[in-house]
Amino acid sequence: MADDIVAIQKKFGSLNEYSIQVNRWLSKTIGVWPFTSTTSKFEKIMTKILIIVCSIIALFVTVPSMLHFILVKEDIITKLKMTGPIIYCIGGGLNYAILLFLRDDIRYCIEHIEADWKTITRTGDRQVMFKNAKIGRIISGCIGSFLQFSTISYCTVFGVFKQTIKIGNESMEIHVLPFPTYKIPVDTNLEHGIVLGFQYLTACIMTATIIIAFSLATVFACHAVGQLTIMVTWIEEFVNRPQEEKKNMRINEISVIIEHHLRILSFLERTEHLLNPIYFMEMFKNILTTCMLSYCILVEWSGHDIKVLSAYSFTITNIILSLFLICYISEVLNEKCKEIGNIVYMTNWYRLSDKDILNLIMIIIRSSVEYKMTAGKIIDMSVITFSNIIKTIFAYLNILRQVTIL
DSSP states (O other): OHHHHHHHHHHHSSHHHHHHHHHHHHHHHHTOSOOOTTOOHHHHHHHHHHHHHHHHHHHHHHHHHHHHHHHSOOOHHHHHHHHHHHHHHHHHHHHHHHHHHTHHHHHHHHHHHHHHHHHOOOHHHHHHHHHHHHHHHHHHHHHHHHHHHHHHHHHHHHHTSOEEEEETTEEEEEOOOSSOOSSOOOOSHHHHHHHHHHHHHHHHHHHHHHHHHHHHHHHHHHHHHHHHHHHHHHHHHHHHSOTTSOHHHHHHHHHHHHHHHHHHHHHHHHHHHHHHHHHHHHHHHHHHHHHHHHHHHHHHGGGTOHHHHHHHHHHHHHHHHHHHHHHHHHHHHHHHHHHHHHHHHHSOGGGSOHHHHHHHHHHHHHHHSOOOOEETTTEEOSHHHHHHHHHHHHHHHHHHHHHTTO
16 A cells, blocks of 8 residues: 555645545536635636636526426426426525535635645555545545436436427427426527537536535545544554653653544534535435435336436436435444544553543543534434435325325
8 A cells, every 4th residue: 555655646746635636626617616825816717707607507597497487387297397407406506605605614624634644644644544535535536427427317318309299189399408498499409409508517517516515525524534543543552552661752642642633523523514504405405306306207107218217217316325425424423433432441541640541531521522414503414314314205205196196
């Protein structure tokens, strides 16, 4: 692994860049990457222009879709089929606003990670950090690929292919769009192509906000797990070091351990502050979107259209997997934080001096305070929460099925 670290440093310039590069690429595409002291004036101007362009494109699709849903009179089943894409756009737009508003928190977490890479220099510790950074990078890349592919597939199935309708004894093909539009002409191939292009861009922008939030959560969580693992190693080394060594040296080391623990908890607290509003939006958006798309599968089932059913199923699968991921990450962090206190207690602490034992007790007491990622500081994110979300989705789906008598 030491050779891998050297190779990565030569390729990326630093291990910190390796750990956050995917986040940087994704965030810069829609202008949510925070400014730093090295950001040039030209980059700041281009970022502001990019934010304005992305916002205009998103509003061009979201507003007509909402107007169509509210003002156009259609049957209840058609209205419900529109609800999923509209909710997806609205939720993505709100996530975009949250990411822009909390760019200072993103910058703090990024700078915190960079400082950790500079501070921790031991080869073994850096290998632990590199291993966790690699895991975060792989998961972030997979999340981005799957979610964007499902978005493009959905827009292709419901935008590129024409829909066949029957009027009396005659059949005719008409242009359709992934998102409904209000009084925007799409009768010709040119008009349809222009509007569909904007809808593709909007869908990709909305999906990018989700990918960025989840990739930040993954990278930050993996970094925190690595830091907690390193802290466990330091505690074991401190407790098991020979007693004849100088007392002052042990005091200095326990102070380093305690400061590092508090630093990790501060990082997690800032991460939770950044992600809890996004988790809140994503939880309710995913519940409604998954419920509505599942309802669309029930409606379209009799038609046996493989393309449509596959698009719905693939989109639902990706949404559920991403939701499970954020719940699982929160569960792992919670367990890892509590594990610190248990590991301290299981060491040979009774061989230490009274002062050192009191210092270790402080670590145990601090670890007993549960750390939890929350959705809007209301709902704890965990695997149990994920199971409750799935139950809620099926409950709402059953109500819709009975109300519309499918």
